[in-house]
Amino acid sequence: MKKVVSLLCLVLFISGCGAGNDTSQEEQEHRVNVQDSTNGQINREESEDRSRHLAKLAEGIPEVDNATVVVIGDFAVVGIDVNEDLDRSEVGSIKYSVSESMKDDPHGANAMVIADPDLTARLKEVAEDFSNGSPIQGIMNELADITGRIMPEVPADNLEPHPKNPTEEPEDKLNESEENKLDKTQNQQSNYHKEN
Structure with a gap:
């Protein structure tokens, strides 16, 4: 009985290994190779050259003691x-x-x-990570966090050029006779001040 059970286990094991090999071949045939498009487009050396160039421009401004720049693509x-004694x-x-x-x-x-100062210190750490070859995605996340602290959140309603429910009614335009009367009054007042 032990031999039958052992033989059955061996057969199941072998058939399981065989099925695994078929699956892995099938997976290999249907496998899609994906490349990280962000890393492929970012030339670290070029980005660091641009960063140094922009830092020199910034440091050329009076009162700028030091500048740290991170350039990734167009960002x-x-x-x-x-x-620190300067006012806002x-x-x-x-x-x-x-x-x-x-x-x-x-x-x-x-x-x-x-x-x-705090965000600039974080930016220095990001620049160091970039120079040390840290993954671009992590660096982009960190930059997004830094810039997110600067830029306010604006509700979508505030971005509309014409609000749905204006709080004030637009003023009516003057008719032609009222406009002429206003122009005459303004001219008289202007000439009055010129004469005196």
């Missing part, structure tokens, strides 16, 4: 270090100057400039 994020309006002016310095550069025309 660029520029983090600038400025003096001065930092805004510096960010604007950095943006202006890049607007004519094909690699920096759409760059997002940040001056927040």
